[in-house]
Amino acid sequence: MGAELRPDDMEVEEEGVSDSQAFRFVEHVLQSVRMDPVLVDLKDKDQYDSLLKIVDSSKKRSFDDEALLVPTLKALSEAVSKIDITYHHELLSNIFTMTLWYMQRDTRDALLELITRLAAVADQFLRECLQMLVNNFTPPGPLTAFIGQPRWHARKKEIYSQLHESLRVISDTIPLAPRMLKDIIDRSMPKLFDNKAKTISFVECILGLDNDRMGDLIGSLLLAKVVDLLTELDVNITWEDILQEEHHKGIFDMELEDLDDDEDSLGQEGTKALFGGNACAEKLDGLMVVFCEHLKACSEHGRLLKEFDILKTIFRTSVLTVHKSKFAQFIVFYACSLDPEICGIEFSLFLTDIFIKKEEDLLSRMSAVSYVGSYLSRARFISADTVVAVLKRLVDWCVDYCDLQNNKGIITKPINHQIFYASCQAVMYILCFRLRSIMDYPNLKSQLFNMPFGYILTHPLEPLKVCLPVIVDEFLRQAKAARLFNASMSSAFEDALESDLSRTFGGIDRLDMFFPFDPYLLKESDRYIRPNFEFWSRVKTTYSNYNSDCDDELADIDAPEMNVGSLDDHVEIDLNSDDDLEYSINKMSITPHHSFFHQTMMNSGTGLTMPAKIRPSVSPPS
Amino acid sequence: MQALREAEAELTVYVHPSNAADVRRAVARQLSTTLFSYEDRFDGVLLAHEVIVDGGQAKILNGLVPFFGVLVHANLLLYSPQPDMILEGKVELLGKESIHAIVLGVFSAAIMSDDINERFKFKRRGDRGKFISRSDKHHVIRKGSMIRFSVKRVDTEMNCHITGSLIPPHTGSMHWLSIHDAEYTSEINSHIRRSGNIRIKIEQNEQDHRTLDNEDGVISSERPHKSRKRALEE
Numbered sequence: 001m002g003a004e005l006r007p008d009d010m011e012v013e014e015e016g017v018s019d020s021q022a023f024r025f026v027e028h029v030l031q032s033v034r035m036d037p038v039l040v041d042l043k044d045k046d047q048y049d050s051l052l053k054i055v056d057s058s059k060k061r062s063f064d065d066e067a068l069l070v071p072t073l074k075a076l077s078e079a080v081s082k083i084d085i086t087y088h089h090e091l092l093s094n095i096f097t098m099t100l101w102y103m104q105r106d107t108r109d110a111l112l113e114l115i116t117r118l119a120a121v122a123d124q125f126l127r128e129c130l131q132m133l134v135n136n137f138t139p140p141g142p143l144t145a146f147i148g149q150p151r152w153h154a155r156k157k158e159i160y161s162q163l164h165e166s167l168r169v170i171s172d173t174i175p176l177a178p179r180m181l182k183d184i185i186d187r188s189m190p191k192l193f194d195n196k197a198k199t200i201s202f203v204e205c206i207l208g209l210d211n212d213r214m215g216d217l218i219g220s221l222l223l224a225k226v227v228d229l230l231t232e233l234d235v236n237i238t239w240e241d242i243l244q245e246e247h248h249k250g251i252f253d254m255e256l257e258d259l260d261d262d263e264d265s266l267g268q269e270g271t272k273a274l275f276g277g278n279a280c281a282e283k284l285d286g287l288m289v290v291f292c293e294h295l296k297a298c299s300e301h302g303r304l305l306k307e308f309d310i311l312k313t314i315f316r317t318s319v320l321t322v323h324k325s326k327f328a329q330f331i332v333f334y335a336c337s338l339d340p341e342i343c344g345i346e347f348s349l350f351l352t353d354i355f356i357k358k359e360e361d362l363l364s365r366m367s368a369v370s371y372v373g374s375y376l377s378r379a380r381f382i383s384a385d386t387v388v389a390v391l392k393r394l395v396d397w398c399v400d401y402c403d404l405q406n407n408k409g410i411i412t413k414p415i416n417h418q419i420f421y422a423s424c425q426a427v428m429y430i431l432c433f434r435l436r437s438i439m440d441y442p443n444l445k446s447q448l449f450n451m452p453f454g455y456i457l458t459h460p461l462e463p464l465k466v467c468l469p470v471i472v473d474e475f476l477r478q479a480k481a482a483r484l485f486n487a488s489m490s491s492a493f494e495d496a497l498e499s500d501l502s503r504t505f506g507g508i509d510r511l512d513m514f515f516p517f518d519p520y521l522l523k524e525s526d527r528y529i530r531p532n533f534e535f536w537s538r539v540k541t542t543y544s545n546y547n548s549d550c551d552d553e554l555a556d557i558d559a560p561e562m563n564v565g566s567l568d569d570h571v572e573i574d575l576n577s578d579d580d581l582e583y584s585i586n587k588m589s590i591t592p593h594h595s596f597f598h599q600t601m602m603n604s605g606t607g608l609t610m611p612a613k614i615r616p617s618v619s620p621p622s
Numbered sequence: 623m624q625a626l627r628e629a630e631a632e633l634t635v636y637v638h639p640s641n642a643a644d645v646r647r648a649v650a651r652q653l654s655t656t657l658f659s660y661e662d663r664f665d666g667v668l669l670a671h672e673v674i675v676d677g678g679q680a681k682i683l684n685g686l687v688p689f690f691g692v693l694v695h696a697n698l699l700l701y702s703p704q705p706d707m708i709l710e711g712k713v714e715l716l717g718k719e720s721i722h723a724i725v726l727g728v729f730s731a732a733i734m735s736d737d738i739n740e741r742f743k744f745k746r747r748g749d750r751g752k753f754i755s756r757s758d759k760h761h762v763i764r765k766g767s768m769i770r771f772s773v774k775r776v777d778t779e780m781n782c783h784i785t786g787s788l789i790p791p792h793t794g795s796m797h798w799l800s801i802h803d804a805e806y807t808s809e810i811n812s813h814i815r816r817s818g819n820i821r822i823k824i825e826q827n828e829q830d831h832r833t834l835d836n837e838d839g840v841i842s843s844e845r846p847h848k849s850r851k852r853a854l855e856e
Contacts, residue, residue, distance in 0.1 A: 081719045081734040120715055120722045121732055126780060173715045173722045174730040176658065176781045359643075 019071065026051065026075035030082040037087075052090055057097040066107055073110035077117040085124045092125075096132045099140045100159055108159065112166040120173045129170070130181050133163055134188050137205040144197040160205050164212045171214060178217040185218075189225055192232055196279070200286045203229065207294040211301075220310045226291065227314045230328040233284040237326065281522065284327060288525035292334050299338040308335050308343045312350055320354070320367050329371075329516050330529055333379065337532040340381035348376060348390050355423070356397055366422045367514065369394070373426030374517040377433035380534045387434050388444045394427050395451045402459045414466045424456065424463035428475035429515075435478050436540045454485055481543035623710055625703040625725075625773075627666065631696045636689040637680070645680075649673055649694055658728065660778045666702025667729070667782050701729065703784055707773045710796060716751065716765050718744045721788075723769055729782055733771055737787035741794070761798040768796040770806070 029051055032044035040048075054065070054072050061069065076083070076095075085092065095118075100108050119129035136159070139147050146152060171177050185206060190199040203226055210219045298307045315332050319325055336344040354360050354368035372394070376387050401420050414421060438444050457464055464472050479485060520529045633653075641648035653671045660667050673696050680690040703709060703725075711723030711731050721733040738744075742753035742763065755761035763769055770793050771786035788794060792805050799806040 078718055081736065117717070117719070120730075121720065121734070126783075169715075173724070174783075175724055175728045176730070179658070179781075 019074070022071055023075040023078045026072065027079040027082055030076075030079055030088065034082065034084055034087045048091075052094060055091060055094045055098075057094050057099070061102070066104055070107050070110045073107070073114050077110070077114040080114075080117045080121050083118070083121075092128070096128045098132070100136045100162070101139045101143055101155075105158065108162055112162055116166050116169045116173075119170045119177070126170075126174060126177060127180060127184070130167075130177065130184050131188075133166060134181070134184050136163060137188070138190075138198045138201045144195060144201075147197050147201060156201070156204075160208050163205065164209055164214070167209065168213055171217065178214065181214075182218050182221050185222065185225065189229060192236060192280075196283045196286055199229075199283055200290055203287055204290050207290065210294070211297065211303075219307075220313070223307070223310050224314045224318065226287075227311075227328065227331070228318055230284060230287055230291070230331070231319055231322055231325050233280045233287070234326055234328040235322065235324040236280040237278060237284065285522040285524045288327065288330070288522060288528070291331050292525060292528040295331070295335050295338060304335065304339055305342060308339070308346070311335055312347070316350075316354070316364075320371070321363050323367065323514055325516070326518075327520060327522055330520055330525075333375070333517060333532075334528050336375075336379065337381050340379075340383075344379065344381055345386055348372060348382065348386060351375065352390055352393050356393065362419060366419055367516075369419070369423045369426045370514040371516050373429040374515045376430045378517040378534045380532050384434065384438050384441055384444055387430060388438060388447055391427060391430060392447070392451065394423055395453070395456065398423055398427070398456045399452055402456055402461065405459070405461060414461075417461055420461060421463055421466045425467040425471060427453075428467065428471050431484075432471060432474045432478060432541075433534060433536075433539050435482055435484070436542045436544075439482060439542065449484065453479070478542045481541070623726075624707040625701055625709055626669075627700045627702055629664070629698045629700055631664075631698055633694040633696055634691045635694050636683065636691050638687070638689055642690075645692055646673070646675060649675060649692055653696065658781065660781055662778075664698065664700055664702070666700035668698060669701050669726075670699040672697040701726065701782065703729075703773050703776050703782055705773050705775065708770055708790075708792065709773060709784065709786070710768060710770050713763060713765055713767045713769060716753070716763070718746065718751065721753065721763065721769070723771070723786070725784070729784065731771070731784035731786045733786045733788055737774065737785075737789055740789050742788065755794065755798075758798075758802070761794055761802075763795050769794060770796055770799060 029044065029047045033040050033048045051072070054068055055076070083092065095111075095114065098111060100111065103111065115129045115132060118125040138144070139156075143152075147156065167181065171181075188202075190202050206222045207226065209215065210222045215222070295304065295307065298304045311332060315329070319329050319332075322328075332347060336347050351368045351372045355365050355372060357365070360368075372390060376382055376390060398420065401417075401423075405417075438448055464476075517533075519535065520526055520533065635649045635652050637645055637648045637652070641651075650671075650673055653668070653673065656664075656668050657671075658667060658669075673694055676693040676695055680692045683689045683691060709725050709731065711725040712727075713721055713723050715722040719735050721738060723731045723733070725731055735744075738753060741757070742755055744751055744753055750765065752762050752764040769788070771788050772790040772793055773784055774787045775785040777783045777785070792799065792803055796806075800810065801807075
């Protein structure tokens, strides 16, 4: 076997030379240079060099080159034990820097076979092999521009499935390999400023890996990584961008304009204007689509429950307390909407449990109650009886809290009772959205009417004066229309709103203002959320059924303080007052950032500049 | 099997005050972080642990982060293969070049052709193949077979990845050995179990070692600094 390794010699198949001869030849070449470079015979060195040329990662391969590469790779994988990390360093580095994306299917197969073989030899190669596979999760730089095109779509799928298969084989032969893979994926995760195509391909690939058997081993880590990435992108979409746009609307009328607009155009045009040019938002949008597709696939294959359990834990650790997160939490919302019976209900219980547990930290509990409020209000798939059950737990907790305060006898500043106010606010918020639908079920209605709302709301802690005025106002209006309180109590509420206390409560974190599931503003992924999302404009209120039902008992809706415009009276903005600026921004309803934003504006010395297009909002259709 | 070893250890586990509510759980969790990875201090891979917390007292550590050191008596099950030990594993992947086996369902072992060829011949059949003994054609190793092999080299950095050999006597397919190898048969019958007892004192932190090392020199001076690489050649 002294023949020189030239391309014409290597075209073994064509000359009818059997595979095994070629294999032996490569083995011989490898063996012959396996010694100190000084001692290597020149002829052997030449042969080794031409082998290197065939297995070259940098050059563009013609069809012939590729045809030559396949048997070479096959031969190498038959000779892995001859490959040595010191003497064949160049060869190895060529192998490990190869990219699958330009190769034909056969070549890819051969290369991956070699990689799995090398990984199994372990000692030194495992880490490099895994790193090489992970590197191929994303298409090489020049290709990223075209990867979105349909003709690449099938190929991408094929490459991903091959990569997953190889990783599976490796984890079969080396059971502890996934641990190492975990580290490698961890370090190779796309960074915030990587381009969109790259980020999306990577996430697509690791979510695919999660579907695989590998999901059992490191699935939770993969999901956690993706969720972290989502949150990171999310918090980098600043409210400054949004504040400069037209979305200066109150909690309830935020979406009123949607109703006026053509429904379809809203999602597209509104958000396009909103996030035009915001790279983070675009990336997040793309990733949300990928993630939602993944969840959908999970639910189709009956794996949703398992996935949801993992998601819940991740949500608890990395989303729940991130108040600047605006959209990332919608993955849980979507997961719930896929299986409202189990996941949907479980999520509301999960949040309520966090809220009620004394061992949890204050921040988590407050976030949890804000989440409950927002979730039960917005999730259309949650039935009225679940809502009432959760309300009952919240109200019971509030009653206990009030009792406790009564025993203590001292009423301190609102800031010390944040959690109480947050829960009151959540209760009122839910009722604003749900009261009318609950009224349709006599048994639920009677349950609701037995809850001691009066006791809580008239307690010396005065929740009505501290909670967000817009919500309090809307709640009182609906409650009156529904006769939730008896007459004597109603009068006690009338002056409830004339207080500044609400502005003092909250401090820098403004947890009172946190509404995690406010309308979703991302363009592409909106289609997953929209069908299950309750928009305020579509909510039936207790007072709006006046015309249709001709209920005499609701006649007092015409009482002066309950006129139809009352909600908007508070939404009107006095453009001349500093306080009202904050007030109006607060009503943006998604929040902790606002006070911060407000502060930076103050600090920056530019004084208060009004956002360009601020204006009083539209009246709700009556 | 030879590589398994029980050990008793007196440990000081450092627990972060945030986990003080349930010390037992905190200790167990801290020990669990070392599961399935090679630890110099144990001279092996921790497979299981059983913890007895000694008394109700713990020493608070000086420094910025006031960890408290809990004295713990632990029974550990360790996997620590050494060269020349005989191990058993299931063949997962097999080619002309090598046999890859899995020991205890978790640890990988590779036997390269140099350590096979003397006794076995590879016979390819389609995509798959098998090794047939040169001395007895009934002695066959194929995918899924249980094999006994001797340890040639242990790579501790790769979680005790083993390079094995089929050349020493009393190695090969366990099925065949159980019939034809007198020593192995007697070993099965007598159920010899070897277990070593060692007492090791080690320091263990509830949180990241490095943060502590920077802030508090006490810990780092007590920790043994050993090279992680322990590739033991024959």
